[in-house]
Amino acid sequence: MHIADGVLPGGTLVTGFILAGGWIVWQARKLDAEDMPRVAVMSAAFFVGSYIPIPLGVTSIHLLLHGLVGIVLGNQAMLAIGLGLLFQKILLGHGGVTTLGVNACIMGFPAVLLGWVFHTYLAGLSLRLQIPLACVFTGCTVALSTVLAALVLLSGGEEFQVIAVSFIVGHVVIVVIEAAITGVVLSFLSKVKPELLYLTPLPPLRRTERGE
Amino acid sequence: MDRMTALSFGSVSYHYPDGTRGLGNCDLCVQTAERLALLGPNGAGKTTLLLLADGLLEPDEGSIEAFGVPLGEDGAVLRARQRMGIVFQNADDQVFCPTVFEDVIFGPLNHDLSPEEAHERAHEALKQVGLEGYENRVPQHLSGGEKRKVALATVLAMQPDLILFDEPTTGLDPRGRIELLDLLEESEQTLLIATHDFELALRVCTRVALMDKGRVVATGPPKEILMDRARLETHGLVQPPWLPYLAGVEPNTP
Amino acid sequence: MHPEIDRYAHIDSPIHRWDPGLKIVGFGVFVVAVALLSKPASAFVGLAFSFLLLSASKIPVPFVLGRLKFLLLALAPFFLLLPVTVVSQPEWSVTWEWSREWLALLLTLRALAIGVAVFPMLGTAPFHLSMKALQDLGFPKTIVQAVLFSYRYLFVYLDQLRRMRVAARSRGFRPGLNRRSFRVFGYQVGMLLVTSYEQTERILKAMKSRGYDGTIRTLHASRRAPADWFKLGAVLATALLLTLGDRLWIG
Numbered sequence: 001m002h003i004a005d006g007v008l009p010g011g012t013l014v015t016g017f018i019l020a021g022g023w024i025v026w027q028a029r030k031l032d033a034e035d036m037p038r039v040a041v042m043s044a045a046f047f048v049g050s051y052i053p054i055p056l057g058v059t060s061i062h063l064l065l066h067g068l069v070g071i072v073l074g075n076q077a078m079l080a081i082g083l084g085l086l087f088q089k090i091l092l093g094h095g096g097v098t099t100l101g102v103n104a105c106i107m108g109f110p111a112v113l114l115g116w117v118f119h120t121y122l123a124g125l126s127l128r129l130q131i132p133l134a135c136v137f138t139g140c141t142v143a144l145s146t147v148l149a150a151l152v153l154l155s156g157g158e159e160f161q162v163i164a165v166s167f168i169v170g171h172v173v174i175v176v177i178e179a180a181i182t183g184v185v186l187s188f189l190s191k192v193k194p195e196l197l198y199l200t201p202l203p204p205l206r207r208t209e210r211g212e
Numbered sequence: 213m214d215r216m217t218a219l220s221f222g223s224v225s226y227h228y229p230d231g232t233r234g235l236g237n238c239d240l241c242v243q244t245a246e247r248l249a250l251l252g253p254n255g256a257g258k259t260t261l262l263l264l265a266d267g268l269l270e271p272d273e274g275s276i277e278a279f280g281v282p283l284g285e286d287g288a289v290l291r292a293r294q295r296m297g298i299v300f301q302n303a304d305d306q307v308f309c310p311t312v313f314e315d316v317i318f319g320p321l322n323h324d325l326s327p328e329e330a331h332e333r334a335h336e337a338l339k340q341v342g343l344e345g346y347e348n349r350v351p352q353h354l355s356g357g358e359k360r361k362v363a364l365a366t367v368l369a370m371q372p373d374l375i376l377f378d379e380p381t382t383g384l385d386p387r388g389r390i391e392l393l394d395l396l397e398e399s400e401q402t403l404l405i406a407t408h409d410f411e412l413a414l415r416v417c418t419r420v421a422l423m424d425k426g427r428v429v430a431t432g433p434p435k436e437i438l439m440d441r442a443r444l445e446t447h448g449l450v451q452p453p454w455l456p457y458l459a460g461v462e463p464n465t466p
Numbered sequence: 467m468h469p470e471i472d473r474y475a476h477i478d479s480p481i482h483r484w485d486p487g488l489k490i491v492g493f494g495v496f497v498v499a500v501a502l503l504s505k506p507a508s509a510f511v512g513l514a515f516s517f518l519l520l521s522a523s524k525i526p527v528p529f530v531l532g533r534l535k536f537l538l539l540a541l542a543p544f545f546l547l548l549p550v551t552v553v554s555q556p557e558w559s560v561t562w563e564w565s566r567e568w569l570a571l572l573l574t575l576r577a578l579a580i581g582v583a584v585f586p587m588l589g590t591a592p593f594h595l596s597m598k599a600l601q602d603l604g605f606p607k608t609i610v611q612a613v614l615f616s617y618r619y620l621f622v623y624l625d626q627l628r629r630m631r632v633a634a635r636s637r638g639f640r641p642g643l644n645r646r647s648f649r650v651f652g653y654q655v656g657m658l659l660v661t662s663y664e665q666t667e668r669i670l671k672a673m674k675s676r677g678y679d680g681t682i683r684t685l686h687a688s689r690r691a692p693a694d695w696f697k698l699g700a701v702l703a704t705a706l707l708l709t710l711g712d713r714l715w716i717g
Binding site (some may be wrong): 002004005006007010013024025028029031032033034036037038039040041042043044045046047048049051052053054055056063065068072079083086087089090091092093094096097098159160161162163166177180181182183184185187188189192193195196 | 469470471497498500501502509533534535536537540541543544547548550551552566569572573574575576577578579580581584588593606608609611612613614615616617618619620622623624626627631641642643647648649651652653654655656658659660661662663664665666669670673678679680
Binding site for chain 2 (some may be wrong): 592593594597614615617618619621622665668669671672673674675676677678679683684685
């Protein structure tokens, strides 16, 4: 799902940076003292999670996990995804630098949307309903990202039609795998660390810790 | 409490959010300039006590005073932290800046020292732990022992009067351990050290407090506490067989 | 063992000595200019210039080429699929237009030029200095700090993942596309998240115990020499020439 450098027209690249960058900066203002380290450190964990190779035939693919990022980090998911994309480019060579904005949009907005859906509609349900529904919605999120990526490719011109369609077809498998593994992770977290799924704001600094 | 008390706990109780008891009606007094070892099995409440002392946790009941000031007052914790430092068990938890120097200077900069003073303190602290020249090193490339020293330097740079340690020798190799014991022996600050390390308690500390099930059950000079094998065993600790020899005392008859 | 961009940050070269802030600006403009090129010939010139910068930085070429293989893999489908047109009216037909391969070539050359340039851009200074430079250039501080924090801990989690994978393998686990494997992968991801969440709590305690109140105070020392500005000028001029040549040349 990471689109490489050099493929997209300048207008698309700029739009990507404006939209993703704007969201990140806007949300970053809302990070209070305790949140920044948490988002950053968990972004590192998500990045490493996406490093796990999943064998697929003769090759292996990597998870995107952006659905999960959306559920766990909510509006800050875009920042986490941006960090992940940056590290994937500079440490592993996946994706691109000029396409950081666009790739962040493709994965980030669906992720934030999924987070909102999860916390608004699914959080109160029993686990037996919540997890399968979350899987379905995660699948939809990945599918949405795939479609967005295809549309972005199309911004390059009608020559990109076939490749955009192939992109969608090729990602059907990924939709299923992501949904399945996200389900396992959610089930695991609900047993081991349920607080992670219901990110409650941390308590404000107590008055004993505030200065004069 | 008088000026000679660095830290005091009065009937302190604390429960973790998941219900586990941290401390139950715990009393403790740490005198200025002493080196007090907190000895106890896992789950006795040693780490909890240290976190409460630094104001990182708030007690359910009881009172905690640092340098004579109750931690419950406005701004008290912030002021106490300027004179107190805590070295955690896992160095990765506290060596979080991009370079060693930035980590060591993090504390001084937060205490609003001038940049020059902060620089000097940081250099001094690195020298004290023997890591001169490590200023620009990146933490992820350091060995466990080196990171541990950096963690200590980050606290020393704040020139605290009281230093709390959580299991400082766990995981160190023999040489690292000896180096740390030497450092602790030479230190001039008041020390409160949670540990399983009997040699540390015997060699470095002036007093030992035995903890079990969330309370301090006994305190006294190291030899008195550490040589009482029966009492140690009652509270879940095993006296190492070499301890009497190290202490220069006749071994207890079984 | 760890994949790191700044593995060669400690050798010496004119690019290494270039002030990180101006370096990033210069390369940034160059990369954008390349991304906007419209002809394969100019993209080729751009690629040549990238290689020139790379050789000036003395970063070994095999290292760079090794890292570029994913890029090439990602671009291969374009060669196969761009020339294909599928028409459904009046009836289904699939045609192959060779002339479209020039587009694939353009994309690839642009991608490679940018891909190669990333190495002298970010590989010639320790990563944290490059990020500090971004902060000095005006990037929001919170975000730069988040990048640095994230970078600090990702290697910790890479190690954890490695240990988990070794442990699984030693218990006979063979990764595959099946339910059991998915469960293992899911647990591994879950463990990484739990560890990071718990570690954050401890990191915050350590930060607070050293006086953290929400702002991270940093030290600045950015001294720029005339040579730094000269290098910036040279790269910007090249980017400009490249762009002009691309637009004006009829070829």
